[in-house]
Amino acid sequence: MADKIKIIVLDILKPHKPDIIEFGLLIEKSRGVKCVNMSVYAVDEKTESVKLAIEGPDLDYKKIKKTIEDHGAVIHSIDKAVIGESRIINAPDLK
Template sequence: MAQIRRLVVDVLKPHEPPVLAFTQQVGDAESIAGINATLLELDKEVQNVKLTIEGEAIDYDAIEALIEDAGGTIHSVDQVVCGEYIVENAPTPQD
């Protein structure tokens, strides 16, 4: 099976821990080479954060467990890139 090289997930998390600490905690996963967190929405009770994760062989189950341990939940998986290298999206007329 092809290894996951990039994973983009939409996460709902409580305000605590802050986005910085939350991202560092998830980023400690052994399979992650780099992680980017973008705050998409903030309301009274939760934050909606997009995590872009890259690595040679990302362990989805480990990432999900770390997110849940930090109080978050994966709302959706928005992008998965697998294979020997990362393929970027090609523009199409509807873009």
């Protein structure tokens, strides 16, 4: 189970077509992907900015990247990643 990519959050810029539903279906077909969450946060005339969260037991980032780029979108940044056990680490929040 060690050194596996479990969650990736990407910031992408995509054309309106395919819409986020079709886009999500294409990404969900990648090996190892179990769940895709998409959320549009800015809309322009020809493009939309989308936060894309992907979860699975062993994500293949190269293939996910290729799928995104093959459909006319670009990855602005890799925002977040969870590696190893699929867990959000709680940290002390002392005030």
